[in-house]
Amino acid sequence: MRNLSIRNKLIILILIAAIPSIVIGFSFIIIRDIFDLQHNLVNRTRLNAELVGRYCISPITFEHKKGVMETLDKMRITMPNIDQAFVYNEKGEVYGIYSRTGKDTITPPPAPQRAFDRYKADSLHVAREIFWENRSYGYIYMIASTDELSQNTRNRIFSLVLVMTGLIVLSYLLALRFQRVISEPILRLAGVTENISRQADYSVRVKKQGSDEIGILYDGFNNMLEQIQRWGKERDRALAEQIRLLAKVEEKNTELEQVIYVTSHDLRSPLVNIQGFEQELSYSLKELLKILEIIDLPEKEKHEIYRIIDEDILDSLKFIHSSTIKMEQLLSGLLKLSRLDRMESTFEMIDMNRMMAEIISSFEFQIKEAEVMTQVEKLPSCFGSELQVNQLFSNLVNNAIKYIDPHRPGRINISGYLDSENNQAVYCIEDNGIGIPEEHQERIFGIFYRLNPEAGEGDGLGLAIVQKIVNRHNGRVWVESKEGKGSRFFIALPAMEDSQDLDLS
Numbered sequence: 001m002r003n004l005s006i007r008n009k010l011i012i013l014i015l016i017a018a019i020p021s022i023v024i025g026f027s028f029i030i031i032r033d034i035f036d037l038q039h040n041l042v043n044r045t046r047l048n049a050e051l052v053g054r055y056c057i058s059p060i061t062f063e064h065k066k067g068v069m070e071t072l073d074k075m076r077i078t079m080p081n082i083d084q085a086f087v088y089n090e091k092g093e094v095y096g097i098y099s100r101t102g103k104d105t106i107t108p109p110p111a112p113q114r115a116f117d118r119y120k121a122d123s124l125h126v127a128r129e130i131f132w133e134n135r136s137y138g139y140i141y142m143i144a145s146t147d148e149l150s151q152n153t154r155n156r157i158f159s160l161v162l163v164m165t166g167l168i169v170l171s172y173l174l175a176l177r178f179q180r181v182i183s184e185p186i187l188r189l190a191g192v193t194e195n196i197s198r199q200a201d202y203s204v205r206v207k208k209q210g211s212d213e214i215g216i217l218y219d220g221f222n223n224m225l226e227q228i229q230r231w232g233k234e235r236d237r238a239l240a241e242q243i244r245l246l247a248k249v250e251e252k253n254t255e256l257e258q259v260i261y262v263t264s265h266d267l268r269s270p271l272v273n274i275q276g277f278e279q280e281l282s283y284s285l286k287e288l289l290k291i292l293e294i295i296d297l298p299e300k301e302k303h304e305i306y307r308i309i310d311e312d313i314l315d316s317l318k319f320i321h322s323s324t325i326k327m328e329q330l331l332s333g334l335l336k337l338s339r340l341d342r343m344e345s346t347f348e349m350i351d352m353n354r355m356m357a358e359i360i361s362s363f364e365f366q367i368k369e370a371e372v373m374t375q376v377e378k379l380p381s382c383f384g385s386e387l388q389v390n391q392l393f394s395n396l397v398n399n400a401i402k403y404i405d406p407h408r409p410g411r412i413n414i415s416g417y418l419d420s421e422n423n424q425a426v427y428c429i430e431d432n433g434i435g436i437p438e439e440h441q442e443r444i445f446g447i448f449y450r451l452n453p454e455a456g457e458g459d460g461l462g463l464a465i466v467q468k469i470v471n472r473h474n475g476r477v478w479v480e481s482k483e484g485k486g487s488r489f490f491i492a493l494p495a496m497e498d499s500q501d502l503d504l505s
């Protein structure tokens with residue numbers, strides 16, 4: 001029933017309501033008709049019995065049996081439905097026998113004691129007292145055939161069933177016609193819905209025909225379409241704005257990269273000059289000191305000149321020297337980052353088990369020196385730039401060795417799994433090193449951000465480069481760490497080629 005069309009459902013429902021009423025109504029009429037027919041036959045036979053009984057009074061009074069027989073015989077023409085009849089005098093003696101078929105061999109039933117009428121098998125048995133002016137003359141017993149009754153009943157049933165079938169057919173035709181009142185607006189709505197889902201055209205509206213529940217449904221549907229249309233427009237606007245902003249960000253990014261590149265590159269020549277002049281100054285100072293040794297000056301002035309050279313000039317030169325070194329480090333760091341942006345790279349499937357073995361062996365010296373135990377589990381492959389992915393994991397392994405806790409044996413574990421739902425290979429570099437306090441965990445991915453400069457050499461760029469490479473692969477990097485316990489760096493990279501998701505620039 002659930003899968004039937006609404007049209008057929010409505011027809012079936014109308015018929016379910018109509019057919020039982022028709023059948024029950026007609027059954028009632030048929031039963032009443034049969035009852036009427038039977039009642040009519042009883043009445044007729046009763047009347048006939050009383051009439052014939054009257055005619056028999058005089059022959060019974062004169063004990064004229066033949067007269068009774070003659071009276072009964074007249075029934076052959078006037079009452080053809082009477083099969084048999086018997087007349088008894090008041091003593092119960094048989095006075096007359098009648099049989100329509102003319103068989104004389106029939107045995108009369110015992111004389112009735114009272115009037116009755118009852119149907120027995122295929123016949124109706126009626127007994128009536130022959131009574132006239134307060135005197136009983138005996139009984140008449142008639143057996144009427146029910147053939148006619150059966151025939152009439154059959155005819156009546158047939159015609160009523162015919163009418164009933166006609167009415168059911170008529171109900172079906174009416175149901176077929178009137179189900180449209182409900183089904184058509186719903187089917188029209190279904191058609192419009194299907195069209196909308198196929199063509200994604202939300203500008204269409206359904207035309208309301210009335211204010212019934214279907215009219216309310218139409219209103220709701222139109223309102224819904226209006227909202228979808230509005231949301232669609234808003235979404236398109238937001239999307240256009242997003243694209244515009246993205247382009248702007250991209251433009252600014254390129255500009256910034258350009259600025260970083262130019263400044264880090266161009267600032268090197270003045271820096272080299274400063275370094276050169278600083279050396280020149282150191283050299284001149286040495287020369288000056290040599291001259292001071294040989295010339296003759298009063299002790300007080302000589303001491304003052306030595307103090308100025310030691311405290312002011314040498315300190316300033318030391319400061320200039322350390323600042324130029326720091327500046328050089330910063331510039332080379334910036335240049336390194338900016339080169340990464342400009343680097344052309346080809347993306348391919350990378351066997352991470354091979355790459356990780358290579359990375360670990362390249363750190364063999366540091367691993368031995370720090371007495372760190374490394375363990376590499378089976379790793380899933382990923383899709384990326386061999387060069388960049390190598391740099392990414394080298395930086396992480398380098399940090400894991402560098403920030404090991406000197407108070408306990410170092411342990412580094414590298415594992416990975418395939419996140420098929422997001423089509424990503426997820427790797428974890430876990431160490432039991434010094435860990436990172438919670439408040440610094442997000443900032444360590446920033447440029448030049450260093451937490452423990454005393455723990456090891458570094459330029460504060462390792463994780464910034466990791467972040468950049470991960471971004472270029474549309475991946476993700478995050479850290480879980482506890483100060484004094486160790487850190488886990490997670491890297492998610494594409495597990496398979498999906499050119500749409502990659503920034504191949």
Ligand code: ADP
Nearest residue numbers: 399400403444450451452458459460461462463
């Ligand atoms: P660098 O190592 O040159 O300082 P990074 O960008 O690689 O720069 O790291 C930034 C900071 O994050 C580090 O100074 C260090 O404090 C912290 N860090 C990175 N990796 C780890 C690690 N595995 N364990 C503890 N601290 C770490």
